[in-house]
Amino acid sequence: DSIKYAKEGGMIAQAAMSISYSKxxxxEYFTKLADELIEAGADELCLKDMAGVARPAWLGEIARQIRAKxxxxxMTYHGHAGPGFQVATILEVCRAGVDxxxxxxxxxxxxxxxxDLLTIQAMLKDAGFDVPDINMKAYMKVR
Known part of the structure; x- marks a missing residue:
């Protein structure tokens, strides 16, 4: 119902899939869930790794299958640093087509x-992604 109410209110309905890593x-579980959320009217998807437990290749495959279908x-990736998978996971999901x-x-x-913004920007640029330069003067001012 939340997707329906968001759309009735003129909002973008972004459905967040809270990622957990278990048997x-x-x-298949997450790609099926994505299908169901899109069928229900979701305008966007968020792969939400709130604990930072997603294995990079595994979440990359989820993103790849969703993107193919x-x-x-x-798609957005929202992840926390937690156990340390996050930077590698970001590279994998970007390669899989996350926006x-x-x-x-x-x-x-x-x-x-x-x-960190600077780390991710440098990593993606080095990996061949078209990412904008950062205005370091402005960055340091707001930091």
């Missing part, structure tokens, strides 16, 4: 927060 939470649905990545900036990045 029950498989690639739903090439036009915007947006939630990042943080120091002093709020790392720890249990998001990966």
């Amino acid at each position: 029950v939470h498989t690639v 739903h090439p036009d649905i915007p 947006y990545i939630d990042v943080g900036m120091e002093p709020l990045s790392w720890g249990t927060g998001h990966a």
